[in-house]
Amino acid sequence: MYTIGQVSQMFNIPISTLRYYDKEGFFPNLKRSSGIRRFGEQDIEALKVIECLKESGLELKDVKQFIKWATKGSSTYKNRKELFEKRKIAVEQEIKKLQKTLNILEYKCWYYDKAIKDGTEDKIYKMLPNKLPTRIQKLYNSFH
Amino acid sequence: MYTIGQVSQMFNIPISTLRYYDKEGFFPNLKRSSGIRRFGEQDIEALKVIECLKESGLELKDVKQFIKWATKGSSTYKNRKELFEKRKIAVEQEIKKLQKTLNILEYKCWYYDKAIKDGTEDKIYKMLPNKLPTRIQKLYNSFH
């Protein structure tokens, strides 16, 4: 049995966060003695599950849902898989979007790099697109 | 000259958002006639800059900073480049993190796929790591 301070140290999670999780119902079996929280094996396990699922980018409400399903046993495998499947698709899209963002940023960096070297932006605007670095051409076209 | 409603339609941005940008000072040259906003060329340009910089994942306060620098001319090329450079690094890290997340999700999907096929999770726990699909082995090791 651990106190909240001990758990906080073990997992490197602020005490306030643990209390918050408790308030949100993530430790349904948490015991208390004279008002003080006593974290047992089950609660530690619950915390590990929270940490792990947060790692996979799930929101707390999804973590809650997952825990509900998990306690219902093998009849909810499908629900759980769908949860992860959906999240997987969302993450894939996020990555794609960030990669587009990265392209734009590459262009911006190239642009200001050149402006710094030239001392002006004017030359860039006068450049013929086919004189641009290949890597930059496509980006250039989408901005002008 | 356009009204807020026209700009809203042209850019497909809610009117409330345009008012919000105005309140935040993104249209320093916005004119009004009898209280009503009149968007001119400059304001439209400002809006395009906002849209573009948001595309590159900048926060509004960075967009604001950028606009300040941009109005100061060529002496701020370096600042502007640094802004994008920093953002680029941040985005690269975000992508890396999401790719880790994706790995976890791949594992989770595989796990529940197998659990559904087997009707139980028990078999997975009894599997020898080297019998797992190669793609999964590394993930398995980091979870058990």
Add this chain to the structure above:
DNA sequence: CATTGACATAAAGTTAGGTTTAGGTATTAA
């Protein structure tokens, strides 16, 4: 006996980027 430290609570605050609401003005069409 006073203070320190660990625990407790409820409620308010934080962050960003808006959106919604409640109330008012001004123009135009039927």
Add this chain to the structure above:
DNA sequence: TTAATACCTAAACCTAACTTTATGTCAATG
């Protein structure tokens, strides 16, 4: 003339996941 539109403002609300604050209990230590 009244009804619909389009515009205006200030202020409250929203989300998510916490954090901070104000206040209080309790046990051990000096």
